[in-house]
Amino acid sequence: MFERIDHIGIAVTDLEEAIELYEKTFGMPVTHRETVAEQGVSIAMLQTAESHVELMQPTGEDTPVGRFIAKRGPGIHHIGYAVPDIEAALVDVKAAGLRLIDEKPRRGAADSRVAFLHPTATGGVLTELIESAH
Amino acid sequence: MFERIDHIGIAVTDLEEAIELYEKTFGMPVTHRETVAEQGVSIAMLQTAESHVELMQPTGEDTPVGRFIAKRGPGIHHIGYAVPDIEAALVDVKAAGLRLIDEKPRRGAADSRVAFLHPTATGGVLTELIESAH
Numbered sequence: 001m002f003e004r005i006d007h008i009g010i011a012v013t014d015l016e017e018a019i020e021l022y023e024k025t026f027g028m029p030v031t032h033r034e035t036v037a038e039q040g041v042s043i044a045m046l047q048t049a050e051s052h053v054e055l056m057q058p059t060g061e062d063t064p065v066g067r068f069i070a071k072r073g074p075g076i077h078h079i080g081y082a083v084p085d086i087e088a089a090l091v092d093v094k095a096a097g098l099r100l101i102d103e104k105p106r107r108g109a110a111d112s113r114v115a116f117l118h119p120t121a122t123g124g125v126l127t128e129l130i131e132s133a134h
Numbered sequence: 135m136f137e138r139i140d141h142i143g144i145a146v147t148d149l150e151e152a153i154e155l156y157e158k159t160f161g162m163p164v165t166h167r168e169t170v171a172e173q174g175v176s177i178a179m180l181q182t183a184e185s186h187v188e189l190m191q192p193t194g195e196d197t198p199v200g201r202f203i204a205k206r207g208p209g210i211h212h213i214g215y216a217v218p219d220i221e222a223a224l225v226d227v228k229a230a231g232l233r234l235i236d237e238k239p240r241r242g243a244a245d246s247r248v249a250f251l252h253p254t255a256t257g258g259v260l261t262e263l264i265e266s267a268h
Contacts, residue, residue: 001161004183005139008213012257021256025230026215027135048215049138050184075258076210079142081160081182096159122155123146124209 001092002081006130007045007052009078011065015042015057022046022053034109041065043109054080054109078116078126086113086131093117093129105131135226136215140264141179141186143212145199149176149191156180156187168243175199177243188214188243212250212260220247220265227251227263239265 012018022028028046035042040063041056056077058066068077083089086105101116108114111133119126146152156162162180169176174197175190190211192200202211217223220239228234235250242248245267253260
């Protein structure tokens with residue numbers, strides 16, 4: 001069902017500083033930047049082969065990523081897996097008895113459609129399903 | 135420098151239960167299993183496209199992954215990036231002023247050679263460089 005790792009989401013406190021590290025030192029080009037207002041994050045996507053690193057700086061403290069950083073510090077936040085058909089994938093994970101955060105897909109970065117599984121269903125790993133726009 | 139995401143390391147409390155989820159529900163085949171005694175973990179590698187998920191169950195409480203779970207609970211532990219030449223990569227990250235856990239490569243799973251950067255150098259993300267044996 002999961003075709004590939006689409007991206008790893010990383011919570012950062014300073015997006016420009018983090019881009020400097022990943023782009024200059026680690027050699028990953030930035031392919032997309034966006035502020036997703038409804039999720040309270042400014043993001044940068046950096047490419048490595050067929051996957052991305054998604055650096056996420058919260059737009060404020062009272063946002064999901066802001067609360068994550070306050071509680072656990074900056075660091076790895078979630079794994080996003082590419083699925084060919086997000087509705088079909090949600091039917092499958094529901095049938096497997098997994099608890100969902102999103103019963104229906106919602107808009108993600110770059111006009112993708114996304115849904116999160118609940119970390120209690122996946123051993124503490126916040127897991128995102130993503131059907132890209134292209 | 136980083137060619138692709140080689141794997142995501144996930145700390146788990148019950149390896150068989152975790153394999154069940156990733157293999158049966160998420161559809162990733164197990165490609166390798168091993169107990170790495172010197173690191174105190176039993177691991178399973180599951181494939182998705184060109185990357186892997188590495189499930190890691192500690193062999194005891196007084197191991198790096200055992201202490202991680204005691205402190206933070208099970209969940210995402212590290213990101214491993216494939217590099218073509220690990221000695222050259224270590225020279226580059228040292229030249230960039232990044233703090234290392236391993237100054238020299240050591241043996242990883244499946245006869246790979248690995249080295250970890252210190253999470254304080256990378257915004258709280260435990261980052262592994264990996265040169266595979268093949």
